[in-house]
Amino acid sequence: MPYTKTYRLSFIILILVLLLCFCINISLGSVLIPFKDIFNGLIGQPTEHTSWQHIIHEYRLPKAFTAIIVGSGLGISGLLMQTLFRNPLAGPFVLGITSGSSLGVALVIMGASIFGGTLAGILTSKWSIVIAASLGSFIVLLVVLIMSNKVRDTMAILIIGLMFGSITTATVSVLSFFSSAEELQQYIFWGFGSIGNLTWHELFILFLIYAIGIVLSLVSIKTLNTLLLGENYAKSLGLNVKASRLLIIVATSLLAGTITAFAGPIVFIGLAIPHMTRQIFNTSNHKILLPAVFLFGAIIMLICDTIAQLPSSDLTLPINAITSLIGAPVIIWLLVRKRKMIF
Amino acid sequence: MAKNKSHIVLKTQDLTIGYTSKKAKTVIASNINIELHKGALVGLIGANGIGKSTLLRTLTSVQRKLGGNITINNTALENYSNINLAKVLSLVLTESLGSKNLTVFELVALGRQPYTNWVGNLTKKDFQVINQSLLQTNIDDLKHKKCYELSDGQLQKVMIARALAQDTDLIILDEPTTHLDMYHKAYILKLLQKLAKETNKTILFSSHEIDLAIQLCDNLIVMTKDSVITDQPCNLIEKGTFNNLFPQDLIIFDNNTGSFRVKK
Numbered sequence: 100m101p102y103t104k105t106y107r108l109s110f111i112i113l114i115l116v117l118l119l120c121f122c123i124n125i126s127l128g129s130v131l132i133p134f135k136d137i138f139n140g141l142i143g144q145p146t147e148h149t150s151w152q153h154i155i156h157e158y159r160l161p162k163a164f165t166a167i168i169v170g171s172g173l174g175i176s177g178l179l180m181q182t183l184f185r186n187p188l189a190g191p192f193v194l195g196i197t198s199g200s201s202l203g204v205a206l207v208i209m210g211a212s213i214f215g216g217t218l219a220g221i222l223t224s225k226w227s228i229v230i231a232a233s234l235g236s237f238i239v240l241l242v243v244l245i246m247s248n249k250v251r252d253t254m255a256i257l258i259i260g261l262m263f264g265s266i267t268t269a270t271v272s273v274l275s276f277f278s279s280a281e282e283l284q285q286y287i288f289w290g291f292g293s294i295g296n297l298t299w300h301e302l303f304i305l306f307l308i309y310a311i312g313i314v315l316s317l318v319s320i321k322t323l324n325t326l327l328l329g330e331n332y333a334k335s336l337g338l339n340v341k342a343s344r345l346l347i348i349v350a351t352s353l354l355a356g357t358i359t360a361f362a363g364p365i366v367f368i369g370l371a372i373p374h375m376t377r378q379i380f381n382t383s384n385h386k387i388l389l390p391a392v393f394l395f396g397a398i399i400m401l402i403c404d405t406i407a408q409l410p411s412s413d414l415t416l417p418i419n420a421i422t423s424l425i426g427a428p429v430i431i432w433l434l435v436r437k438r439k440m441i442f
Numbered sequence: 443m444a445k446n447k448s449h450i451v452l453k454t455q456d457l458t459i460g461y462t463s464k465k466a467k468t469v470i471a472s473n474i475n476i477e478l479h480k481g482a483l484v485g486l487i488g489a490n491g492i493g494k495s496t497l498l499r500t501l502t503s504v505q506r507k508l509g510g511n512i513t514i515n516n517t518a519l520e521n522y523s524n525i526n527l528a529k530v531l532s533l534v535l536t537e538s539l540g541s542k543n544l545t546v547f548e549l550v551a552l553g554r555q556p557y558t559n560w561v562g563n564l565t566k567k568d569f570q571v572i573n574q575s576l577l578q579t580n581i582d583d584l585k586h587k588k589c590y591e592l593s594d595g596q597l598q599k600v601m602i603a604r605a606l607a608q609d610t611d612l613i614i615l616d617e618p619t620t621h622l623d624m625y626h627k628a629y630i631l632k633l634l635q636k637l638a639k640e641t642n643k644t645i646l647f648s649s650h651e652i653d654l655a656i657q658l659c660d661n662l663i664v665m666t667k668d669s670v671i672t673d674q675p676c677n678l679i680e681k682g683t684f685n686n687l688f689p690q691d692l693i694i695f696d697n698n699t700g701s702f703r704v705k706k
């Protein structure tokens with residue numbers, strides 16, 4: 100059957116690659132642990148040093164799971180945005196969703212002292228950062244949604260998104276002018292992105308919201324395929340365009356918003372992974388694209404994190420720098436090799 | 443008479459079309475009475491800006507009517523839900539596709555969306571309808587090609603196949619012959635004529651190819667400034683309707699050849 104052209108082999112390979120990357124990711128780190136002990140640690144057997152058990156369970160495992168959630172979640176939210184706006188440049192970052200989160204966090208971290216001493220203690224806790232980031236991204240998405248109803252031109256919506264980015268940067272500058280060095284540093288570190296300091300409890304919360312976002316995306320597969328024809332055709336096929344658009348935007352903001360809240364503004368993944376997947380799989384069918392983006396996102400994020408850890412050294416590079424340094428050349432290479440952008 | 447009535451797929455009664463802005467109503471045409479019968483190929487013709495698109499947009503529920511009634515299969519248009527309307531009315535629009543990175547088969551398969559489950563899986567019957575649509579439009583050999591590889595003429599056939607796969611009583615096409623050369627204009631309209639006969643679907647299209655429409659259509663809807671007239675092409679020629687279609691300073695309608703010619 101031509102329509103159900105099987106991608107089974109590709110998916111099996113991708114899943115194996117994902118497992119391999121997962122194993123490599125938890126094997127490597129600042130402390131060198133032999134593979135045998137990693138395996139023992141995973142299945143609960145005693146390891147040579149008891150501290151290794153702790154490192155594997157409390158640090159490396161949650162970090163690897165976070166990488167999978169972050170990579171797949173951002174990849175899928177980018178795919179949703181690109182199809183919804185029918186624009187290859189769309190992504191959570193370009194549309195200002197991430198900027199919204201940044202502004203929320205900046206307000207909490209740097210605005211705390213401005214708001215006064217009593218609030219400061221409550222405001223700078225980790226949870227308030229998470230909530231502020233989620234709120235920020237959701238509000239920006241809502242505004243973009245309202246604007247997209249008013250202006251028909253997709254380019255205009257992108258420019259509105261970029262303007263939100265500018266407003267954010269400006270507001271952050273103003274805030275940082277009035278804030279202390281420590282607050283500034285805290286904000287900048289958040290901006291580097293980090294997937295390494297989530298506890299199991301936080302990971303659970305992240306996973307819960309992420310799961311809702313993924314379910315909403317799965318429900319939207321048919322809608323997304325219909326939207327490939329354009330909104331008028333989609334409507335003529337019986338689609339309730341407004342409700343579907345809301346569903347897709349809510350899914351995106353849940354995914355991108357919470358991930359940014361917990362892991363910081365991780366750029367590039369959301370924009371690049373869907374392109375990479377389309378180039379490699381050469382299809383626009385979301386039944387194939389969505390799971391493929393999920394796997395690619397998770398794999399790339401695990402690889403980036405492994406590199407960022409600089410195995411066998413005490414240093415950890417900012418994950419944001421690595422995603423762009425690794426990802427951008429890959430995309431350029433794919434585009435040049437195929438000489439044509441598939442969208 | 444009662445039997446005859448059931449064969450009417452689309453009917454309008456004293457329909458008024460136009461736009462409503464915040465304060466004023468702009469009426470573009472009124473007193474439109476159309477009856478489209480099962481299996482008929484109907485052309486909608488008129489000068490630029492006379493309201494053909496507005497009429498089609500109103501008939502397809504994209505835009506609201508200002509007055510009168512529209513019924514499809516004896517049910518008022520406004521009583522259809524989105525999904526039920528998609529099962530009786532399919533469209534071929536002038537707008538370009540959102541993505542051309544679909545194969546012809548995938549694109550035609552999207553016509554089955556109103557019938558498929560939540561994830562869009564195709565059943566045996568869906569495959570059967572899709573393959574039949576591909577055969578009826580003579581594009582079976584193209585089905586593995588990507589849409590960006592197709593010519594304008596081929597793409598138009600694919601869009602018609604998609605509308606066929608939607609399996610509706612009524613297909614409405616908005617200027618299906620624009621961008622096509624003379625041969626493919628005739629080819630597409632001839633294809634529509636064949637489809638209307640073979641599948642017994644009602645096909646309504648707007649077009650500027652008046653001479654072709656006169657030769658191929660069962661009925662024509664002619665929009666002029668003053669009125670909207672529906673009749674068989676030969677009756678319209680006899681009545682001299684085509685003479686009022688355009689300002690008469692440049693071209694005149696020749697009743698003998700059934701086409702326009704430039705004034706010398």
